[in-house]
Amino acid sequence: MGVVMGSDSDFTVMSAAVQVLRDFGVPCEVQVVSAHRTPHKMISYGASAQERGLKVIIAGAGGAAHLPGMLASVTTLPVVGVPVPLGLLDGMDSLLSIVQMPAGVPVATVSIGGARNAGLIAVKILATSDDSLRLKLEAYSAELGVQAEQKNRDLQARL
Amino acid sequence: MGVVMGSDSDFTVMSAAVQVLRDFGVPCEVQVVSAHRTPHKMISYGASAQERGLKVIIAGAGGAAHLPGMLASVTTLPVVGVPVPLGLLDGMDSLLSIVQMPAGVPVATVSIGGARNAGLIAVKILATSDDSLRLKLEAYSAELGVQAEQKNRDLQARL
Amino acid sequence: MGVVMGSDSDFTVMSAAVQVLRDFGVPCEVQVVSAHRTPHKMISYGASAQERGLKVIIAGAGGAAHLPGMLASVTTLPVVGVPVPLGLLDGMDSLLSIVQMPAGVPVATVSIGGARNAGLIAVKILATSDDSLRLKLEAYSAELGVQAEQKNRDLQARL
């Protein structure tokens, strides 16, 4: 699994993806790969990803966020895109720059700032051919329900 | 592979996903499953999808588009969401209703009306554990480049 | 009366609905019911609401806010939806996810963060068959006018 981002400042958001992968025991490499500042590295990163053994690429970027889409153009691996919100426009520019890809070159986009969900999509993808991961996802999903119930009890106590 | 949509009128958009799956030789079932009109069927569709052998669910919906997210809440399978544009707002309501999912329950969202790309994401997911599909994706990607070059030649001829 | 929300963090907003109901002497239950984390509970909550004696459901949620619409799909009770603003987009995603429901499955939507008004709509609904509540609403409305006049006098004093 590869987790890449356009700038190290994006790591505040993107660390949640790394955390999810670690929680599920999925090994990952993490890189700053800038579509605009290191375009040649970006192209070679994407083009070599499959043969280096990556299964999914998670890419986060802000503003005119080209990194996820450009990686998707040079690999057959699924690319999951995370719109990173910057100081203005609440990430709407990032979202549109990532999700509105042309026919033929998809990016699986998550919510603005939704790096945790990007990690989960990557796990879900691996789980389509890995039953142990699937079981972990079922446990994770059940745990979400348990937490919601606990929140409900906490709320009852506050009323 | 399951392709579902909230209404048969969405099939105008969603047929592109079905077509891609057929082009790649991926069997799929196609269903009208409405989150709002057949909620119980929707829940059971999602909850049983994995054991019925589905690997990925592609779900399209318009307006307050809840189908992809609700399916994602009851399955560990990856869910790919297609915002279907209706007559007003150009699908911006559909996009936000699908992509802005809370942490823990992701939907892999494509562009507004981007059913073809939803199909391709599904194929890419399967290809992470299926080398023959991966090779087809490489051929598909190469073909996109060939077509772009042909378009370039056509354009030169028009100048 | 049932007041539900997707997360206990929504209670900061939703408590205003509870307060209004208490001010009008309308008994209510308050629950964390997450469309995405506890979908089965959510469905059964909505499906059983009428027979458990609820008259109206007030549901608040943020982001891809599916809770109000999904509850509306499994009950004949009126559902009042409150778009809860999260950290980004000022609740525009919540608003569109709640208000843009398809024909047949309505949600009575209030302003972004407008939980107080959701409570008032619920009271107004009950008052259509409860004259004592109607009289309280008239008194409430008159009190709003009195407060506005007091604000006017305060303003005059500041000039």
Place this chain on the structure above:
Amino acid sequence: MGVVMGSDSDFTVMSAAVQVLRDFGVPCEVQVVSAHRTPHKMISYGASAQERGLKVIIAGAGGAAHLPGMLASVTTLPVVGVPVPLGLLDGMDSLLSIVQMPAGVPVATVSIGGARNAGLIAVKILATSDDSLRLKLEAYSAELGVQAEQKNRDLQARL
């Protein structure tokens, strides 16, 4: 039940509310009442609505849509607002003008152009104290499911 709209041109949209009420056997009066062109009539319409025996007011308007909110300011009846889309902005101005009411004076807002749903909310409100209407709503809801299933079968036939 009162159904009002700012202009007769709004009836193209608002007729769906009238149709729903008729389908459920709910008597209604239909009026052109303009907040801006007949403000005094509008005020007296709202102020007298309760004593004239109305239970709910459905109000549709476009652009700077003030009719629903102004009616809500002079009656304790529930007011259901329908944002009517005009030629520009796809009704986003109407939606915000109707839904963003201040605390104390709510309007139960439906989707842009969603007059059918406005009628259904009115029926749901009446059904909170009318079991025969509730049963009709259950039948209506079941019928929606049946139609969705029929659409599914139609789709299967087309594949």
Place this chain on the structure above:
Amino acid sequence: MGVVMGSDSDFTVMSAAVQVLRDFGVPCEVQVVSAHRTPHKMISYGASAQERGLKVIIAGAGGAAHLPGMLASVTTLPVVGVPVPLGLLDGMDSLLSIVQMPAGVPVATVSIGGARNAGLIAVKILATSDDSLRLKLEAYSAELGVQAEQKNRDLQARL
């Protein structure tokens, strides 16, 4: 001149209009007049404005901002509307609720939070029949230029 606002909290914005009027020596009354909390007062305020000797009404409101438009519906005086930004949406809802008035009932709208400019429009209106005000406006305009030049010199000093 009348300056009205929906709530005393709007005075933080609206005081700039009052200040401009005072700077130009234009007498004004300032009132909290709420379209939604004191609708009858609002109607009578607007309907009697001309005979009470007002020449222009400046009205500020936030959210579903109906005050300027409703006043415009009951007076032949020019109404200047000020969209007041509240905590969410940056006043875009206020702006659309004020500016998008239907044909026949105009509101002269200024920028979001632009109460100073509302006062200036009022002065400009009076100046169409008052040469002394016109001369003051010319002096004011010249002073704007002087200030801009001083800012330029300040900037030069900082470089």
Place this chain on the structure above:
Amino acid sequence: MGVVMGSDSDFTVMSAAVQVLRDFGVPCEVQVVSAHRTPHKMISYGASAQERGLKVIIAGAGGAAHLPGMLASVTTLPVVGVPVPLGLLDGMDSLLSIVQMPAGVPVATVSIGGARNAGLIAVKILATSDDSLRLKLEAYSAELGVQAEQKNRDLQARL
């Protein structure tokens, strides 16, 4: 009265302002004055407007609509701005370019495409010092009410 527009294609929208002025017997000159194509003429048009006897300037423009604001910068006359919708963005760019003027240089803005209302604001401004115009405005306002009532009767006949 001066009515100006950036291009003759804007006359489709702006003719409604001219018509209103004619209906009220207000003489007006109509000009194509482009802020961007004839900037010097635009400046001199605005700077000389008052001494040429104009009382109000109505200016319409689309896209990056600078004409109303630039005229306002060189005259003490009230400037009424009309956002003209072009083929894209439904005039939202025009609206923001016109209404969001800085403190000190106001433009009285009407709705997108609202040239009729621009004409009416101009008439209202003149009527502040012209009782015969004020009486015509009262008759116009009454006529709006009569038309609304006629529309109501037409609607009753259709039901």
Place this chain on the structure above:
Amino acid sequence: MGVVMGSDSDFTVMSAAVQVLRDFGVPCEVQVVSAHRTPHKMISYGASAQERGLKVIIAGAGGAAHLPGMLASVTTLPVVGVPVPLGLLDGMDSLLSIVQMPAGVPVATVSIGGARNAGLIAVKILATSDDSLRLKLEAYSAELGVQAEQKNRDLQARL
């Protein structure tokens, strides 16, 4: 001068840039270069542009429009970006994808669909070191004024 676009369908918009360049006698090459379908060609196109003698690159693209920004990342030449509107969102996604570039890698962006202006910026750039082009620009600018005056006369004739 290089004029590139992501698809031959963009030529409907981009031909206006070619026309302007021809009108000014500036030689140009025109290419379909897709960031997503031919990424390697795109990179080499940009990287070699300067040494092939290009002075400016004009790039148009729609949706998640990455072409202008990616070219800017591999060349020191000025890149002028044209947001091409597709069927939905009126090109707002294209605009944000092009204009919101990060610090260090600028794209000189024109209006949505504004290919003519992209051509003019390119000419203006060349004219900074080419007096004959500058004179042509002055003539062009004067001609714009003449046309506006002719439009004014045409309008006078229609009144």
Place this chain on the structure above:
Amino acid sequence: MGVVMGSDSDFTVMSAAVQVLRDFGVPCEVQVVSAHRTPHKMISYGASAQERGLKVIIAGAGGAAHLPGMLASVTTLPVVGVPVPLGLLDGMDSLLSIVQMPAGVPVATVSIGGARNAGLIAVKILATSDDSLRLKLEAYSAELGVQAEQKNRDLQARL
């Protein structure tokens, strides 16, 4: 090179343009030139820019940002526009006011608040006829890549 802005408060944003020009050794003058407060100075600034030896004008403004477009209307020099974000709307009004210029009068627009990139576009323009600047740009571009790599190493150290 001329760097101008509508107010000295814009210098917080615009100083980044000045810094870039200094870093590249490009002499520049910096001025407060307000389209709305000093329109005649603005016109003469633009009209005389070319003969005073300027090659490019960088202009920043907020809200209804007319400065870049108006300067473009009176000079054949390339004008680079910087949308300055003010307290509301995140600069979307500034962006649209600057970028949506009509055919014939282009402004080369950068991102909201993107003054650094405006400076770089200006340098790139000069570099089209200045090889030493072009080499500096190549070094700058390489340095961006080096910094991105350093950020990558920093990130690796944090993991």
